[in-house]
Amino acid sequence: MKFSTTEENYLKAVYYLQGQHGNVSTNALAARLQSKPASITDMMKKLSNKKLLNYKPYYGFSLTTDGKKVALSVIRKHRLWEFFLAEKLNIGWDEVHGIAEELEHVSSKKLIDKLDAFLDYPAFDPHGDPIPDKLGKMQKSNKIPLTNLKLSTPAKVISISNPKPNVVEILKEKKITVGTLVEVKRVFDFDHSLQVKIAASKTETISKQLANMIFVSDVDV
Amino acid sequence: MKFSTTEENYLKAVYYLQGQHGNVSTNALAARLQSKPASITDMMKKLSNKKLLNYKPYYGFSLTTDGKKVALSVIRKHRLWEFFLAEKLNIGWDEVHGIAEELEHVSSKKLIDKLDAFLDYPAFDPHGDPIPDKLGKMQKSNKIPLTNLKLSTPAKVISISNPKPNVVEILKEKKITVGTLVEVKRVFDFDHSLQVKIAASKTETISKQLANMIFVSDVDV
DNA sequence: AAATATTTTTAGATTTGTCTAAATATTTAA
DNA sequence: TTAAATATTTAGACAAATCTAAAAATATTT
Numbered sequence: 001m002k003f004s005t006t007e008e009n010y011l012k013a014v015y016y017l018q019g020q021h022g023n024v025s026t027n028a029l030a031a032r033l034q035s036k037p038a039s040i041t042d043m044m045k046k047l048s049n050k051k052l053l054n055y056k057p058y059y060g061f062s063l064t065t066d067g068k069k070v071a072l073s074v075i076r077k078h079r080l081w082e083f084f085l086a087e088k089l090n091i092g093w094d095e096v097h098g099i100a101e102e103l104e105h106v107s108s109k110k111l112i113d114k115l116d117a118f119l120d121y122p123a124f125d126p127h128g129d130p131i132p133d134k135l136g137k138m139q140k141s142n143k144i145p146l147t148n149l150k151l152s153t154p155a156k157v158i159s160i161s162n163p164k165p166n167v168v169e170i171l172k173e174k175k176i177t178v179g180t181l182v183e184v185k186r187v188f189d190f191d192h193s194l195q196v197k198i199a200a201s202k203t204e205t206i207s208k209q210l211a212n213m214i215f216v217s218d219v220d221v
Numbered sequence: 222m223k224f225s226t227t228e229e230n231y232l233k234a235v236y237y238l239q240g241q242h243g244n245v246s247t248n249a250l251a252a253r254l255q256s257k258p259a260s261i262t263d264m265m266k267k268l269s270n271k272k273l274l275n276y277k278p279y280y281g282f283s284l285t286t287d288g289k290k291v292a293l294s295v296i297r298k299h300r301l302w303e304f305f306l307a308e309k310l311n312i313g314w315d316e317v318h319g320i321a322e323e324l325e326h327v328s329s330k331k332l333i334d335k336l337d338a339f340l341d342y343p344a345f346d347p348h349g350d351p352i353p354d355k356l357g358k359m360q361k362s363n364k365i366p367l368t369n370l371k372l373s374t375p376a377k378v379i380s381i382s383n384p385k386p387n388v389v390e391i392l393k394e395k396k397i398t399v400g401t402l403v404e405v406k407r408v409f410d411f412d413h414s415l416q417v418k419i420a421a422s423k424t425e426t427i428s429k430q431l432a433n434m435i436f437v438s439d440v441d442v
Numbered sequence: 443a444a445a446t447a448t449t450t451t452t453a454g455a456t457t458t459g460t461c462t463a464a465a466t467a468t469t470t471a472a
Numbered sequence: 473t474t475a476a477a478t479a480t481t482t483a484g485a486c487a488a489a490t491c492t493a494a495a496a497a498t499a500t501t502t
Contacts, residue, residue: 006459026480039460041481046458058467058480089335099329106323114310227489247450260490262451267488279450279497 005105008074009033010043011052014063015071023060072136077112078104079125079132084115086126093126093178094163126178127159128217142218146182146194146211154183154200155216167213174204182216222291226326229295230254231264232273235284236292244281293357298333299325300346300353305336307347314347314399315384347399348380349438367403367415367435375404375421376437388434395425403437 003011013032017024026044030037048055052067063071081103085096113134123139124130130138143158157180160167171177176198185203186195192208224232234253238245247265251258269276273288284292302324306317334355344360346352351359364379378401381388392398397419406424407416413429 004458027478035459036461037480038462038482042459085332085335089332089339091331091335095331099327099332102327102329103324106320106327108320108323110312110316111306111310111320114306114312118310225488248448256489257491258450259452259492263489 002107003070006043007047007052008070008105010040010047011063011067011071012074012078014053014061015068015075018062023062025060069136072132074104076132076134076136077106079129080112080115080119080122082125082127083119083122083131087119087122093159094168096126097163127161128215129159143215144217146184146196146214146216147192147208149182149184149216151184151186154181154219156181156219157214158217159215161213161215163213167210170210171214174198174206175202176214181219182214223328224291227264228268228273229291229326231261231268232284232288232292233295233299235274235282236289236296239283244283246281290357293353295325297353297355297357298327300350301333301336301340301343303346303348304340304343304352308340308343314380315389317347318384348382349436350380364436364438367405367417367432367437368413368429370403370405370437372405372407375402375440377402377440378435379438380436382434382436384434388431391431392435395419395427397435402440403435 010029010033013029014024017028017032026037026040029040033040044053044055044061047053047067048061051064052070053061053063055061078100081100082096085091085099086093091099116134121133122131124141128141128143130141132138146155149155157176157178159178160171176182181199183197183200184194185197187193188195188205193205194208194211195203195205196211197203231250231254234250235245238249238253247258247261250261254261265274265276265282268274268288269282272285273291274282274284276282299321302321303317306312306320307314312320337355342354343352345362349362349364351362353359367376370376378397378399380399381392397403402420404418404421405415406418408414409416409426414426415429415432416424416426417432418424
């Protein structure tokens with residue numbers, strides 16, 4: 001079965017919002033997809049007719065087994081392309097996502113399996129997110145936001161979520177990028193700002209909002 | 222400027238049909254794009270408003286300088302992707318075209334320039350067609366249909382145009398593929414069928430229709 | 443140069459995906 | 473437990489890209 005770019009994007013969004021299980025609301029989806037609630041309802045009816053999601057008016061929606069399969073195949077494509085863009089074409093981690101948003105909708109199954117082989121079956125994309133295999137199986141990610149990192153535990157930055165130019169700007173100023181070693185020394189109670197040791201040298205204070213966008217994993221991984 | 226997939230496909234089709242110069246007719250375009258004349262007229266008006274093509278009702282159309290630029294950039298993307306698919310992913314010459322039809326509409330300029338560098342700036346795609354560079358410049362192709370090859374002149378098969386399964390089937394039977402050495406020994410006057418020496422060994426007779434789909438170039442190229 | 447045939451354009455309908463504004467259902471608060 | 477606030481759905485409109493059928497222009501024939 002082939003789906004439109006729009007349908008694929010809706011299914012992917014539901015997948016991300018529903019997390020492990022649970023229902024997704026109309027407003028949450030509208031916010032995520034930057035559209036209006038009315039548009040969401042329309043598309044939900046359509047996807048529900050196609051048995052890709054469970055939908056009872058006013059009760060929210062969740063993916064069916066089929067819907068989850070489609071979502072995972074789109075995510076597989078997205079992450080494989082991100083890996084390709086970063087690893088083979090040397091495109092920066094702050095740019096790969098946007099390009100992969102387009103590439104993920106190219107439909108050839110053969111293309112994606114050949115690409116997977118060419119890249120030697122990578123398990124994680126450049127943001128540290130696991131890449132589903134042909135069957136939709138993937139490893140567990142161990143990335144956590146910097147705000148959840150234990151005090152005085154060195155960790156490595158593995159991704160920046162949603163890296164808009166103004167975020168990239170401040171990270172550049174503080175010399176934090178993917179691969180940088182960081183360690184939270186202290187969290188201030190007043191505004192929840194964090195004192196962070198960067199690259200085992202200087203210490204900087206960063207806001208909670210910023211720390212929430214920085215994802216890290218244990219050093220020994 | 223960004224254009225829709227549809228707009229890009231129309232511009233590309235006009236480019237191919239207009240050849241060096243000259244006007245393209247509504248019916249010719251409709252046939253090529255497998256759509257109806259009414260749809261062509263609609264889109265022509267739209268593209269003409271955007272100054273991408275010259276259009277006077279009932280007189281046919283041709284690309285403007287801007288329109289040609291867009292067409293060439295799409296062709297550049299198409300051929301670079303074909304090269305990537307064949308060379309890096311080992312996808313067969315009979316399958317790369319269809320996949321590239323989708324990839325050519327991915328819009329990132331950076332992606333395509335990085336891909337070009339990664340592939341080491343190839344001048345020809347797997348079908349022997351020249352790949353335009355950033356500026357739209359390309360080499361001249363020296364591929365000719367087998368029907369135009371001089372008698373008793375060895376040449377190499379460099380592409381099969383429009384390789385549908387039934388064409389691939391017969392070529393397989395006759396052991397002709399991309400790279401095969403061929404030499405036309407004789408052309409029968411009655412039905413224009415060709416006696417062809419294949420891979421410097423056996424001789425087979427092939428129809429004019431088939432020979433028209435087989436493109437070759439001089440051996441020393 | 444009429445008559446006929448062909449090509450092209452126009453008019454109006456359809457599908458997909460979106461929106462605004464109004465109506466309805468659900469949740470929260472008084 | 474009503475009233476107010478919020479969330480969701482419906483109704484109707486719109487833009488893009490397509491089509492069919494009819495009208496208009498051009499080309500061909502006799």
